[in-house]
Amino acid sequence: xxxxxxxxxxxxxxxxxxxxxxxxxxxxxxxxxxxxxxxxxxxxxxxxxxxxxxxxxxxxxxxxxxxxxxxxxxxxxxxxxxxxxxxxxxxxxxxxxxxxxxxxxxxxxxxxxxxxxxxxxxxxxxxxxxxxxxxxxxxxxxxxxxxxxxxxxxxxxxxxxxxxxxxxxxxxxxxxxxxxxxxxxxxxxxxxxxxxxxxxxxxxxxxxxxxxxxxxxxxxxxxxxxxxxxxxxxxxxxxxxxxxxxxxxxxxxxxxxxxxxxxxxxxxxxxxxxxxxxxxxxxxxxxxxxxxxxxxxxxxxxxxxxxxxxxxxxxxxxxxxxxxxxxxxxxxxxxxxxxxxxxxxxxxxxxxxxxxxxxxxxxxxxxxxxxxxxxxxxxxxxxxxxxxxxxxxxxxxxxxxxxxxxxxxxxxxxxxxxxxxxxxxxxxxxxxxxxxxxxxxxxxxxxxxxxxxxxxxxxxxxxxxxxxxxxxxxxxxxxxxxxxxxxxxxxxxxxxxxxxxxxxxxxxxxxxxxxxxxxxxxxxxxxxxxxxxxxxxxxxxx
Ligand code: GLU
Numbered sequence: 001x002x003x004x005x006x007x008x009x010x011x012x013x014x015x016x017x018x019x020x021x022x023x024x025x026x027x028x029x030x031x032x033x034x035x036x037x038x039x040x041x042x043x044x045x046x047x048x049x050x051x052x053x054x055x056x057x058x059x060x061x062x063x064x065x066x067x068x069x070x071x072x073x074x075x076x077x078x079x080x081x082x083x084x085x086x087x088x089x090x091x092x093x094x095x096x097x098x099x100x101x102x103x104x105x106x107x108x109x110x111x112x113x114x115x116x117x118x119x120x121x122x123x124x125x126x127x128x129x130x131x132x133x134x135x136x137x138x139x140x141x142x143x144x145x146x147x148x149x150x151x152x153x154x155x156x157x158x159x160x161x162x163x164x165x166x167x168x169x170x171x172x173x174x175x176x177x178x179x180x181x182x183x184x185x186x187x188x189x190x191x192x193x194x195x196x197x198x199x200x201x202x203x204x205x206x207x208x209x210x211x212x213x214x215x216x217x218x219x220x221x222x223x224x225x226x227x228x229x230x231x232x233x234x235x236x237x238x239x240x241x242x243x244x245x246x247x248x249x250x251x252x253x254x255x256x257x258x259x260x261x262x263x264x265x266x267x268x269x270x271x272x273x274x275x276x277x278x279x280x281x282x283x284x285x286x287x288x289x290x291x292x293x294x295x296x297x298x299x300x301x302x303x304x305x306x307x308x309x310x311x312x313x314x315x316x317x318x319x320x321x322x323x324x325x326x327x328x329x330x331x332x333x334x335x336x337x338x339x340x341x342x343x344x345x346x347x348x349x350x351x352x353x354x355x356x357x358x359x360x361x362x363x364x365x366x367x368x369x370x371x372x373x374x375x376x377x378x379x380x381x382x383x384x385x386x387x388x389x390x391x392x393x394x395x396x397x398x399x400x401x402x403x404x405x406x407x408x409x410x411x412x413x414x415x416x417x418x419x420x421x422x423x424x425x426x427x428x429x430x431x432x433x434x435x436x437x438x439x440x441x442x443x444x445x446x447x448x449x450x451x452x453x454x455x456x457x458x459x460x461x462x463x464x465x466x467x468x469x470x471x472x473x474x475x476x477x478x479x480x481x482x483x484x485x486x487x488x489x490x491x492x493x494x495x496x497x498x499x500x501x502x503x504x505x506x507x508x509x510x511x512x513x514x515x516x517x518x519x520x521x522x523x524x525x526x527x528x529x530x531x532x533x534x535x536x537x538x539x540x541x542x
Pocket of ligand 1 (some may be wrong): 008041196209
């Protein structure tokens, strides 16, 4: 029975790498009949955002990664926000101080900087020099009164520490290479290292899955466990996921694309862009210089204004781009994990049933966006009509689509006409014309040129011709429309495109819409005729 936990620091939106860890937490617990706990590691008062924990939970739920114990659901180890557990940490810090396994120190940041520089000059790693005699309670009081920062450090032993990692086997660390690290900060909050070790014990966690970047922290954690008389859990440090340009998948990837787009437009009014993003012009300037990075909502608003697409990195980015949670789960499950199947399209139940921790890979994995798109296409096909409708409605609402209030019957027709779509965003995009009033259609100038005006208005002439045929049509159905359009094409010895594309531009303003027969049928003949008239009038007023 594996008792797992996902322990995000709520500093922003849930990153897809975090989602991958939460996924394996859930899979491992479900496979073995254990429980999956969610713990919010919010002891860093400078970095936490109040809404981030809520957003992380919403993202986990959207993915279907419901925790058994944690915020909002409760459990035997409440509270699950570390910021509310300070009494517990204080008790253990006192215990270590009394045992002589921790000590207070009062160095200012300038003094620490000098120590670091000295180590660098001597080409050594910085190791904090433990005082021969630990400060007394009176020393601590005095230092506080002088306004010095008071922190507590853990006394590491010089023993060799062996970390047993499921993925890497035994990893050995020499205690003498590690520095006495801080367990309590000057604001009285515990550090991540300390709170994490205490909570893993008290919350009964015996299986810690986390990113490879934490491997260096683990020997310190194991020493703390020994000093406090705690168990040591099993560890699995998952290898990194790389983006296609060879770097680590990072939230900064989005900001980078935005920055390049801004720099490519020297004529851009930065003041206006700042207003769109809801930030000050000075913030944009500092962003362009590389001094700071705006947060996700601001980045999104600016990208939308610039008409650029940013690479998805956070779970919510994938939602907004029209990915299904089923597809994202399937895809991230295969990053650095080999399920041992021929087939790659898997449901979460299949992943749970077949899970074997021996199947994790040691090497970094590649975030192949083309593959994710292919997975999404497959999962759209696999979902039941009812489920797809519900996902689509969530998408429309979550992105404030013009179609958000459409009725189910209409949305089902659209979904039916969208066979083979790769994303929900694509479906929305191709069906937007249905919800746009005829006189508000935004015509794509290039398409108008190519399909309607070229060759002396060949397309417009076709529209005039189509009008007559539509007026004469007796029964209206997808089938009847198809038969009619094909007959016209045949009679005029033209490809179907020469007939269908002008019609498409007339009703939707572009050459990208749902299949034409369904499009006309959904819109209705009367509206179709109105749009044909409107288009002719607009581009051929004589
Ligand atoms: N709060 C840590 C993080 O978000 C958790 C690391 C761990 O799982 O121990 O990286």
